[in-house]
Amino acid sequence: xxxxxxxxxxxxxxxxxxxxxxxxxxxxxxxxxxxxxxxxxxxxxxxxxxxxxxxxxxxxxxxxxxxxxxxxxxxxxxxxxxxxxxxxxxxxxxxxxxxxxxxxxxxxxxxxxxxxxxxxxxxxxxxxxxxxxxxxxxxxxxxxxxxxxxxxxxxxxxxxxxxxxxxxxxxxxxxxxxxxxxxxxxxxxxxxxxxxxxxxxxxxxxxxxxxxx
Amino acid sequence: xxxxxxxxxxxxxxxxxxxxxxxxxxxxxxxxxxxxxxxxxxxxxxxxxxxxxxxxxxxxxxxxxxxxxxxxxxxxxxxxxxxxxxxxxxxxxxxxxxxxxxxxxxxxxxxxxxxxxxxxxxxxxxxxxxxxxxxxxxxxxxxxxxxxxxxxxxxxxxxxxxxxxxxxxxxxxxxxxxxxxxxxxxxxxxx
Numbered sequence: 001x002x003x004x005x006x007x008x009x010x011x012x013x014x015x016x017x018x019x020x021x022x023x024x025x026x027x028x029x030x031x032x033x034x035x036x037x038x039x040x041x042x043x044x045x046x047x048x049x050x051x052x053x054x055x056x057x058x059x060x061x062x063x064x065x066x067x068x069x070x071x072x073x074x075x076x077x078x079x080x081x082x083x084x085x086x087x088x089x090x091x092x093x094x095x096x097x098x099x100x101x102x103x104x105x106x107x108x109x110x111x112x113x114x115x116x117x118x119x120x121x122x123x124x125x126x127x128x129x130x131x132x133x134x135x136x137x138x139x140x141x142x143x144x145x146x147x148x149x150x151x152x153x154x155x156x157x158x159x160x161x162x163x164x165x166x167x168x169x170x171x172x173x174x175x176x177x178x179x180x181x182x183x184x185x186x187x188x189x190x191x192x193x194x195x196x197x198x199x200x201x202x203x204x205x206x207x208x209x210x211x212x213x
Numbered sequence: 214x215x216x217x218x219x220x221x222x223x224x225x226x227x228x229x230x231x232x233x234x235x236x237x238x239x240x241x242x243x244x245x246x247x248x249x250x251x252x253x254x255x256x257x258x259x260x261x262x263x264x265x266x267x268x269x270x271x272x273x274x275x276x277x278x279x280x281x282x283x284x285x286x287x288x289x290x291x292x293x294x295x296x297x298x299x300x301x302x303x304x305x306x307x308x309x310x311x312x313x314x315x316x317x318x319x320x321x322x323x324x325x326x327x328x329x330x331x332x333x334x335x336x337x338x339x340x341x342x343x344x345x346x347x348x349x350x351x352x353x354x355x356x357x358x359x360x361x362x363x364x365x366x367x368x369x370x371x372x373x374x375x376x377x378x379x380x381x382x383x384x385x386x387x388x389x390x391x392x393x394x395x396x397x398x399x400x401x402x403x404x
Contacts, residue, residue: 014250043248043255046262050232085250092249132267133276142351144279150233151265152272153284157235163282165353172235176226182264 010035018073018081026074036073037066040088047092065091128186135185143178150175219253225261228254232261275316280334280350281362289317297365301378301394309376310399315365322359322380324392326352329382332391334361339375344368369401 010017017039020032041062048058069088072078078087136144142164149155149163157171164171223244230236231244248255271277272285273292289296294316299309301322311318322334329352336344350359359380376396381388 039252040249042259046248046255046258047245049262083250086246089245089249128263129267129270132264133271136268136271137278140349141280141347142349145282145351147268148272148277148279148285149282151268153282153288155284157233159284163284163353164351172226172230175233176229179229179261179264180225182268183260186264186267 013082014039014084015082018078018084021070021073022076022078022081033070036070036084040069040085041066044088044092047089048096051096061092061096065095068095128190131186131189132182135182135189138185139178139181143174143181146171146174147178147182219251222251223247223254223257225257228257228261232258232265275366276364277317277362278345278364278367279362280347281319281360283360285362286319286360295365299396301396303392303394305394307394307396308399309396311365311368311371311401313369313401313403315369318363318365318368320361320363320378320394320396322361322378322392322394323357324359324380326356326359326391329391332359332380332382333388334359334378334380336361336363336376336378338371339377344371344376368398371398371400373400374398 012020012035014036017032017036021029021036024032044065045058045062048061049055052058052061065088068091069078069084072087073081073084078084080087136147139147145164146160149160150157155163157168157175160171161168227236227240227244231241236244244258248258272289273294275289275294277285286296295314296317296319297311297315298319298321299307301307301320303324309318320336326332331349331351334345334347334350336346338344345361345363347361352359361378376398378394378396380391380393382391
């Protein structure tokens with residue numbers, strides 16, 4: 001495992017990271033805990049965005065789920081660390097369904113934990129939005145309209161189909177092709193094959209001044 | 214996001230449908246279970262979410278130079294965007310301007326669109342310089358108007374000028390004019 005000051009991604013599997021946390025004395029596997037957070041916080045945030053439809057609530061969910069996961073790993077309460085992804089998803093589902101419990105749990109955890117050097121990804125840079133704008137305008141008009149109606153006006157494929165006078169299937173096919181073209185265009189403009197859109201705001205767990213245990 | 218390489222990547226079409234809310238609960242569960250064990254597919258999902266967020270930001274900030282719909286205008290209004298609308302009818306000169314606090318300017322183009330499936334809309338200054346060109350704008354049966362949106366920030370850079378709008382439809386190897394409109398753009402104003 002790399003040190004917390006080393007920004008290189010770990011090549012260890014998710015299960016190896018989880019086992020390292022579980023087998024270390026509580027609070028001593030900080031680099032592994034940071035790595036686990038780095039790998040999964042965005043996924044939980046995406047789950048939260050999808051199901052809670054609120055950016056702040058999704059960030060809260062990501063923070064809470066990862067803190068709870070780390071707590072359970074430290075306590076040896078994760079039965080199968082090799083399936084840590086499933087554990088995190090299950091926890092995400094459970095906590096997203098229970099906002100009351102979420103708030104209470106977070107209060108308790110944030111005073112108990114402070115995981116240093118945790119992963120906080122920046123928001124989409126202005127340059128990325130500019131690339132989206134340029135690439136969006138390079139699409140054919142119908143594709144652009146389908147994307148804006150879907151992702152801004154939040155219309156379903158059947159509603160868009162009615163508006164365009166086509167079938168819902170035509171809209172769905174047009175949409176995934178258009179988003180694929182947009183993705184390729186944005187990546188080309190950014191000059192690499194990876195996705196900067198993996199980046200989104202995720203607060204660091206813990207609060208300043210909180211004690212590490 | 215690093216970790217185990219993906220043995221069976223999710224189709225991008227499924228990722229898009231998932232994010233657009235077009236899948237059944239069972240299909241959503243399948244995607245989520247995969248994403249939480251696969252860094253590669255999680256990255257694809259994050260990319261789709263980032264693009265969707267970027268599209269929404271472009272629209273919300275009034276940076277769309279495109280055909281829009283009432284649904285998009287309603288969402289802009291709900292988001293507090295300031296939309297200025299001009300209705301264009303043939304044979305009538307429309308006096309227009311853009312103000313400092315406008316976010317988006319929309320021309321509501323009324324035309325006889327019967328018997329056309331798609332049109333092109335070209336908006337030009339009197340000098341001939343194009344302000345906007347939209348090609349292959351889909352026309353649904355019974356449609357009587359097209360909403361063409363412009364970024365107000367971009368229009369504020371225009372000098373006072375007469376503006377010509379032409380709507381054409383493909384005909385054989387060429388095109389035929391459906392309608393032409395004239396606006397007198399007085400420039401950009403402060404409140």
